[in-house]
Amino acid sequence: MPVASDQTFPFPLLIGDIGGTNARFALLIDAYAEPRQLPPIKTGDFETIEEAMQKSILDKTSLRPRSAILAVAGPIQGDEIPLTNAGWVIRPKDMLASLGLDDVLVINDFEAQALAVAAPADGDIVQIGGGSVLPRSSRVVLGPGTGLGVAGLVFAQNTWIPVPGEGGHVDIGPSSERDFQIWPFLEPIEGRMAREQILCGRGIMNLYRAVCAADGVDPVHPDQADVTTAALAGADPAAVETLSLFCTYLGRVAGDMALIFMARGGVFLAGGISQKILSALMQPEFRAAFEDKAPHSALMRTVPTFAVIHPMAALSGLAAFAQRPGDFGVATEGRRWRS
Ligand SMILES: Nc1ncnc2c1ncn2[C@@H]1O[C@H](COP(=O)(O)OP(=O)(O)OP(=O)(O)O)[C@@H](O)[C@H]1O
Known part of the structure; x- marks a missing residue:
């Protein structure tokens, strides 16, 4: 028992x-x-x-x-x-x-990632865009990997309390004109579009196929690593747009989570994929989508976002707790x- x-x-x-x-x-x-x-x-x-x-x-x-x-x-x-x-x-x-x-x-697992961002070493994180950490304020960690993990971290009674959840399965919808062109071609899960249908490894392929379908071109990349490699090399317009949209949607969802937790302590991107596409996350799309939260855009500009680059961040969180x-x-x- x-x-x-x-x-x-x-x-x-x-x-x-x-x-x-x-x-x-x-x-x-x-x-x-x-x-x-x-x-x-x-x-x-x-x-x-x-x-x-x-x-x-x-x-x-x-x-x-x-x-x-x-x-x-x-x-x-x-x-x-x-x-x-x-x-x-x-x-x-x-x-x-x-x-x-x-x-x-x-x-x-994302509770462990949350434990890891309570006190990350300087070399374990890289800041994306502006803003600064307000000490003892709530934090959020989210990370695309095999799935999309999401957790909060709140400070109360002198302890950091991780808040696990299934935030990868929250609905996501189209917003821009281009989104409305692409969305009909995204594969839903049991009739609905969840964040994890886009913001994870297989989600990259889902998005890539939808971008190709919207433009009437044949997909040529066999897997997600191939798509991001081609995109980072600037080799193929459909792959480049896929990665750009991926960063936009990740920024949008990261901003949503920051609003939900009022995460003035920062939003941290963990998971294997964030590290592999770090140079794309540093481009304007991620941060612009993160801050695009009228009527709270001014507030969002003060909230820092980071990529976690520690190769075993969840383990470091578990070790800190143990x-x-x-x-x-x-x-x-x-x-x-x-x-
Ligand atoms: N270069 C890349 N570009 C895009 N996706 C990649 C790349 N390399 C690996 N992936 C995808 O990342 C995912 C694995 O992520 P990660 O390394 O975080 O694994 P994991 O810890 O097992 O994931 P999770 O905790 O979400 O189950 C797989 O879907 C894999 O295909």
């Missing part, structure tokens, strides 16, 4: 960021040592998470972790947690038994299991 309890976890402690495509792990020997990062693995290479953890971690070290804190892509409910965009199902009770752990906590749990208000009820 999941139990509610205190916030400390026994060391050695294994932390893991389990995305739809990649899983990244690190070991913490104690509350003071630097996390020992392990080589990332592809979720598709292993049938189950227990097999992945056994073969890629436990078989390769004599260190026996006593607890695990895992961040997963998807909502956490009950004793079986399916990953939204991958085949694994996390069963913490089985994990306690099969991996010999005393304590397992499972949180949302080592200084008192700094964070992470709810454990219903998602912590102990043997």
